[in-house]
Amino acid sequence: MKKLLFICLWLTAHYIFVSCNDDSDEGNPPVLTDISVSTTTNEIHWTNSNELTTAIEEALTYHYGEAKENEVDKPLTFNTDTTQVIASIAFKPAFENVYTDENTTNNAVTITLVKTNIPLAPVTLQADGPGETYELITSVLAPGANPIETPDCNHADFGRHIDEVFDNELNAYVFRFHMHTSPDNDRCINFDRQRNEIKTYDQSPENLKGTEDETVVYKWKFKLDEGFQSSSNFTHIHQLKSVGGDLESMPIYTLTTRKSNPDRLELRYAETDKQITLAQTPLAPLTGVWLDVTETITYSTSGNYKIEIKNVNDDTVLFSYAKTGIVNWRPGASFVRPKWGIYRSLINENDLRDETLHYTDFSIQEVKK
Known part of the structure; x- marks a missing residue:
């Protein structure tokens, strides 16, 4: 009997205790307050993750109202390509x-994130005086290998078809590329064309090869003699060629001079195995003067391309072209390489003459992905 009485008393006391607590909760409704997040900028430019983290922290300010900092969450939500972050508070x-x-309208902010690519130090090739020209070119473009394609094999008595001479206009040594209508050919391999070019290729350092999603800036100076004669078929003076895949024999871009009325300079492009002309200009204003070229390309299936050719003497732009969203990367490609020099058809040999082309100040500068 006493035990039963004790249980009844305990249950009564417990009921009273719980009821008191419930009455206490009902007597203390949630605290009205305002928590928020704000930003000093809607766009952040960044180059690495540490810099991005610091910039976001410096841009954001959180307000806790009556709450304490440890009573709220402050997540950062990035989109998949890190071009946007949403900072929120709850x-x-x-x-x-x-x-x-x-x-609750001030509980989140959106910040656009722009990654700034860091250009690496450019690799440069400059003439330094007569003698050992091939060795100089090789030491920069493909140490220990052979980045030079000349007609020396079929014209040995002339000697090396690339040498160095002093140019009074630039007051510096420059590279001189020789080409003779006869007997020069294409490395004793092809006899309906002639080639005298330098290049990067699979034996070159990695930072001289263009790879997918990478931006590369190519710069050089060159001079065509007055009266320069071009083939009506092709006379390439610069190429960007992919290596690997079924389309590697076709350059992506070429600068080509062509016999016409009047003769012209063409920028040629091939997404696949067919070339088209993107832009062209009369050739005569580009001969007999030193020209400064800057070519910028993003190697991507939706890439960017820009080229500008200026007169060295007065910086006048003589040729330019730019396009975004262009296919600059081919299936199966492993890298893209530049070529400079002269590569021309012999099919209409009577249109041609012996030529010397002058080049200098080659520069290849990769930009980080």
């Missing part, structure tokens, strides 16, 4: 019934 689940946010 009460932690344990405090959702303790506080009521009076204004």
Whole structure:
């Protein structure tokens, strides 16, 4: 009997205790307050993850109202390509019934993120005086290998078809590329064309090869003699060629001079195995003067391309072209390489003459992905 009485008393006391607590909760409704996040900028430019983290922290300011910092969550939500971040603030689940946010419209901000590519130091090739020209070119473009394609094999008595001479206009040594209508050919391999070019290729350092999603800036100076004679078929003076895949024999881009009325300079492009002309200009204003070229390309299936050719003497732009969203990367390609020099058809040999082309100040500069 006493035991039963004790249980009844305990249950009564427990009921009273719980009821008191319930009355206490009902008497303390959630605290009205305003938590928010704000930013000093809507766009952040960044180059690495540490810099990005610091910039976001410096841009954001959180306001806790009546709450404490340890009572809220402050997540950062990045999109998949890290071009946007959403910073938000919310009460932690344990405090959702303790506080009521009076204004939820200021609980999140969106910041655009722009990654700034860092250009690496350019690799340069400059003439330094007569003698050992092939060795100089090789030491830069493909140390220990052979980045030179000349007609020396079929014209040995002339000697090396690339040498160095002093140019009074530039007041510096420059590279001189020789080409003779006879007997020069294409490396004793092809006899309906002639080639005298330098290049990067699979034996070159990695930072001289263009790879997918990479931006590369090529610069050089060159001079065509007055009266320069071109083939009506092709006379390439610069090429960008992919290596690997079924399309590697066709350059992506070429600068080509062509016999016409009047003779012209063409920028040629091939997405696949067919070339088209993107832009052209009369050739005569580009002969007999030193020209400064800057070519910038992003190697991507939706890439960018830009080229500008200026007169060295007065910086007058003589030729330019730019396009975005262009296919600059081919299936199966492993890298893209540049070529400079002269590569021309012999099919209409009577249109041609012996030529010397002058080049200098080659530069290849990769930009980090």
